[in-house]
Amino acid sequence: MECNRCDEEAVMHAAYSGAHLCESHFRESVERRVRRRVRRDDLVPGDASPEDPQTWVIGLSGGKDSVVLTKILHDTFAKDPRIELVGLTIHEGIEGYRDESLAACVDLTDDLGIRHEVVSYEEEFDIRMDDVVEDDPENMAACAYCGVFRRDLLSRYAEMFDADLLLTGHNLDDEAQTALMNFLEGDVAQIAKHFDASLGPLSEREEQEEFVPRAKPLRDVPEKEVALYAHLANLPAHITECPHSSEAYRGEIQQLLYDLEENHPGTRHSILSGYEELAGIVADQYAADDERDDLRECIECGATTTRERCRKCALLESIHAV
Ligand SMILES: [Zn+2]
Ligand SMILES: [Zn+2]
Numbered sequence: 001m002e003c004n005r006c007d008e009e010a011v012m013h014a015a016y017s018g019a020h021l022c023e024s025h026f027r028e029s030v031e032r033r034v035r036r037r038v039r040r041d042d043l044v045p046g047d048a049s050p051e052d053p054q055t056w057v058i059g060l061s062g063g064k065d066s067v068v069l070t071k072i073l074h075d076t077f078a079k080d081p082r083i084e085l086v087g088l089t090i091h092e093g094i095e096g097y098r099d100e101s102l103a104a105c106v107d108l109t110d111d112l113g114i115r116h117e118v119v120s121y122e123e124e125f126d127i128r129m130d131d132v133v134e135d136d137p138e139n140m141a142a143c144a145y146c147g148v149f150r151r152d153l154l155s156r157y158a159e160m161f162d163a164d165l166l167l168t169g170h171n172l173d174d175e176a177q178t179a180l181m182n183f184l185e186g187d188v189a190q191i192a193k194h195f196d197a198s199l200g201p202l203s204e205r206e207e208q209e210e211f212v213p214r215a216k217p218l219r220d221v222p223e224k225e226v227a228l229y230a231h232l233a234n235l236p237a238h239i240t241e242c243p244h245s246s247e248a249y250r251g252e253i254q255q256l257l258y259d260l261e262e263n264h265p266g267t268r269h270s271i272l273s274g275y276e277e278l279a280g281i282v283a284d285q286y287a288a289d290d291e292r293d294d295l296r297e298c299i300e301c302g303a304t305t306t307r308e309r310c311r312k313c314a315l316l317e318s319i320h321a322v
Pocket of ligand 1: 005007008021
């Protein structure tokens with residue numbers, strides 16, 4: 001099959017758009033979608049200047065998503081003195097798995113000439129995920145512990161680096177799954193929060209001074225295309241899945257979306273675009289009703305939380321009590 005835009009051989013076919021694209025037109029199309037998302041979410045403020053550059057911290061795991069995001073943002077902004085990129089890698093203490101993906105992060109940031117920082121659960125919390133999984137004091141899935149600690153470190157370090165934005169490599173499949181899960185769980189407050197925290201255009205979000213705003217500029221690109229891009233661009237992405245990964249419910253939703261997409265191409269796109277519009281309306285409504293939870297400081301670590309002691313401190317206590 002030929003590329004729709006030139007006479008080269010197509011390397012991919014997207015059922016949702018009908019496009020057949022050759023390698024260079026495919027790469028261009030992924031890059032264009034990321035740049036369009038950066039524009040639509042107005043991530044570069046109008047008053048950004050070379051004298052006072054914006055610091056964008058990217059959560060860089062070394063997996064294909066964050067590696068592709070870093071590469072495209074670097075290529076987009078390498079010559080733009082208004083934006084400075086920092087890669088931030090979290091080492092969870094997962095033998096083998098994280099060491100290999102850390103090597104991918106080092107290769108990539110060396111290659112692109114981007115500042116790279118690494119923080120670990122071991123140094124920060126005196127824990128390693130391999131041990132947490134074994135002891136499992138709260139009887140939860142590994143990801144439930146790990147997500148709390150990762151979010152804490154990403155936002156704490158983003159703040160420490162004076163970040164204007166914290167970017168993560170969530171792709172279209174990830175976000176369509178989350179949208180559907182929030183919807184199926186009937187958690188409307190969570191939908192409003194999702195919009196304000198990371199989804200909507202910066203200018204439309206409810207101001208949250210206590211957090212560095214998040215952004216997900218890869219969320220228009222399906223997972224398979226991210227993987228193909230990483231492969232074609234020869235990026236040092238680490239592709240093994242985390243050995244502790246076991247989000248059973250998310251797995252079910254993922255399968256459901258695969259099946260729907262197969263029979264009705266474009267389903268992920270329509271779920272996400274409808275969800276975003278709805279989430280924006282819900283977020284406005286919540287802001288107008290002032291129904292946001294009362295935020296306060298954790299009595300132990302000072303993190304912003306809705307409880308007396310934050311979730312991270314509570315989990316750490318039960319892990320260290322083992
Ligand atoms: Zn072409
Ligand atoms: Zn705390």
